[in-house]
Amino acid sequence: MSSLQAEIERRGTRIFELVDRYPESIFSKAGFYQRMMEFSMRDEHFKVQMFRFVDVLASLRRGPDIVQHLDEYFAEMRNGVAPLIQTGVHLARVMPWVSGKILRWNVSGMARQFIAGRNPAEVMKTLRKRRKQGIGFTVDLLGEAVVSEQEAEEYATRCFELLDVLAAETRGWTDPVGGISELFPVVNLSVKISALYSQMDPGNPADAIAHLAPKLRPILRRAKELGAFINFDMESYAHKNATLELFRTLFMEPEFRDWPHAGIVVQAYLRDAEKDLRDLIAWGRSRGTRFTVRLVKGAYWDYEKIKSKQNGWSIPVWLQKPESDANFEKVTRILLENEAIVTSAFGSHNVRSIAYAQALAEQLDIDHHRFEFQLLYGMAGPVKRALVEMGYRVREYCPVGELLPGMSYLVRRLLENTSNEGFLRAKFSENMSAETLLRDPRELVHAGGNGAVARAHRQMHQHNGASLDQPPIDTYENASLVNFVYRESQEKMRDALREVQTRFGRKYPLTIGGRRVWTQTLMSSLNPSRPDEIVGYVAEAGIAEAELALKAAHDAFENWSRTPFEERCQLLERVSAILDRRRFELSAVEVFEVGKPWAEADGDIREAMDFCRFYAQQMRLIGRPRLTQQVPGEESYQHYWPRGVALVIAPWNFPMAILCGMVTAALVTGNTVIMKPAEPSAIVGALLMEVFEEAGVPPGVLNFLPGHGSVIGAHLVDHHDIEMIAFTGSREVGLRIWESAGKTRPGQHELKRVVCEMGGKNPVIVDSDADLDETIVDTIYSAFGYQGQKCSACSRLIVLAENYDRVMERLIAAAASLRVGNPEEPGITIGPVIDEKAYRRILEVIERGKEEATLAFQGTDFPATGYFIPPTIFTDVKPEMTLSQCEIFGPVLSVLKARDLDDAIAIANDTDYALTAGFFSRSPANIERAKAELVAGNVYVNRSCTGAVVGRHPFGGFKMSGGGTKAGGADYLLNFVVPRVVTENIMRHGFAPEETPPYRNEFGSNLS
């Protein structure tokens, strides 16, 4: 055993002795809290329900509502808790007012365990007590998620007030341990950076710094005057780089450069931790003044993992708990070895991590008063006491704030206390031995992982997609989104924007039968942010070219339809790979041609890649003839034939994804295609053609035919040689196609199949108990993301009366904070609408809207030129009004007030459309109702109603929203084929094989 390990064990054992001398459960509050935590650790389902109940409780105002929620969350529990809860519910029903109060009191008690005070005055009581115990403090302001600049201002004001109160109330206080006190001011404030600016965007740290620095400077100035210390807390990974950069920028300014009382957090659970710390130390040396680093493991482990998995990003956190522990120690060493420039604050409750820092500091001969241990209020009390007794400097992190905003903090602490992998549970609840708890974490890191997560991972893979819980189709893995948090991604995007700009004005031909075809007329494609800028030109097809394309597609059909499906699948996969290679360039073209913000453009390219890969996968599932029934003496195989020539007519709002999705579905099933992009996004269409050509699509199989819908579109829709039409676009055009395709014309041999996806008037309902932090952020995104020009966009917000005022106050403030501008700049939420026609139409709708409803908000800060329409919100909207019934396709939101949930659902369902619908609620019963009753093809609960992901959210509506097909779903390809069954009697003179194979090769595959 190394001498360091021996010293760690000696010190760790000493801490445990001291801890055990004053035995105290971590769940120091007896009664309700203790029992809830015990149940939570015994039963994962109870824990989930319990924490969800806690989360909603603070927002419930009436006793009967509390009882109702209690019942809904726990009614179906079948474990040991059930009788207790049921008795509670029973009693509560009899006396809802009393029991609601009692419950709230109990949960408030839980929250009070972790929240040091509701306001500065209350927190002072706690701080005085701690002072007597020799414990210092840092105070953190709890708050709701900051969704608007108004809320960000309020947070800044609260910081000032708190600093003033703390400074005034602690006048005359001295350092708890004495000596070296100049490094450790008594007043210490922890600041959440994201609470000071509501529009932080990971892709644009410069913008974040430009907005945050002016807000922080006065706070820092005041802290400096008062002799206080300011710490920048660290939040999610998305904000990490901006927070670090902000810290370095501000504290390099002459005013603050020689001020040593600034600190920042490094999270050891991040793989970046070591590099970030080394960069900080190098910066600190060049600055020449001490600063502090609080080293923690990190509070958002589950969130980071889930978020990354959802978006296909590499996971920034270590996946095994001992890896985080080991990294904590590695970073501890770097900190202590650089003690000359950086003061260490070790934020941990883990005795091994603490003992390591103590032992190493001693080995490095560092005075034990030159660093400190920081622990959270309400947690690990005995450890704090032990550390004080050992003569160490201890600071408590004291959150201050009201119960409601404190709930998410409370739930985080509850999760931490009950985590299977957490130190506190292991020591205080499972009484693990000191020897085990003090082991070197590096010995515990396993190749395959040893934690609950790794176990679950292994179990999942044992099933290999073969169980009922995990059907085989659930094996599709989506392409990843670009993570703009990385500087490298930001630079690639900026380079691509510059590069694409240099080829503005380029001309693109038609492609017919594999040949480039130029025509007399060129159509120009404009940049809607700067309409005098021409992005490029495409040749315009007329009737003659449409006929040529049709002939080419017909001629190519014979061969293509007989090409093995595997080859067709591989074509799609090559297309996906090329899209991936060119994704920044293609995204940049979308920024210019259709005004998409960076992340939206990237999402569109990702979706196109997904369509290629998903449809290839689906085709492999349906491509081989499949035995219909196992019956002796006869074999019957069902398989699919392509329909013929498909006409694809696509919209401009997802210029790559929707075009590519319809084209690939048609091609992979063996149809040949005439591809007509929307006029405003014809350049993206031309680039998709280029991609297909590079991927090796045979001549005539895909023909590129830009032109006017009213001319070539109408001509081809009516043509007797078109077998199918895949259309996405407006209701007006869609219905015309539907009707026209229904007519049988002379020379027509097939009944035309139409895949028709149209618009929506999508409702989002906000229940009276909804989590408003989530509701506001997601509604703003659903209504105004890409200027409201998504068919899935929220255009009607239906708010229950009880919550109405609070929702509107926060919603309008959030809308007022949105950045409207040219989307070349990252972090812009609202860019231009697509063209002048749309611009005039939307403005007209707004003018008419003013006559029927109240214009509650319209942004005023937007560029003077370009087709910019600021976010616009109407209130007092009634269900029958035009604002409620007609699709607007712009950044205009109509808000309707509903009496109750019945009323809200009736309003939501009262339109011609049925595309998407959203519901925000924390009532399990109401959520169940919404799931059952909302009339929409895609119903989203507690999330935005846009952003369907291929394979995960098969997308499409019914009623006047479409024909009920689901793009990106398992049955979509079936629209592009005709089924066929081939039956053969295989009995010869009474003899037949015992069994027939379930699948066979494609018919005719052995003829070539």
Ligand SMILES: Cc1cc2nc3c(=O)[nH]c(=O)nc-3n(C[C@H](O)[C@H](O)[C@H](O)COP(=O)(O)OP(=O)(O)OC[C@H]3O[C@@H](n4cnc5c(N)ncnc54)[C@H](O)[C@@H]3O)c2cc1C
């Ligand atoms: C005073 C103080 C201030 C803090 N400030 C911040 C802050 O600004 N920002 C922030 O993010 N956190 C902050 N934290 C940290 C956080 O809130 C947790 O308290 C801390 O991570 C718990 O670690 P521990 O060493 O006490 O316990 P341990 O039980 O030893 O470690 C638990 C931690 O290990 C990590 N972990 C859990 N499971 C896994 C796994 N499977 N694989 C890898 N790692 C895993 C997680 O980070 C988890 O929190 C702060 C903590 C303290 C004490």
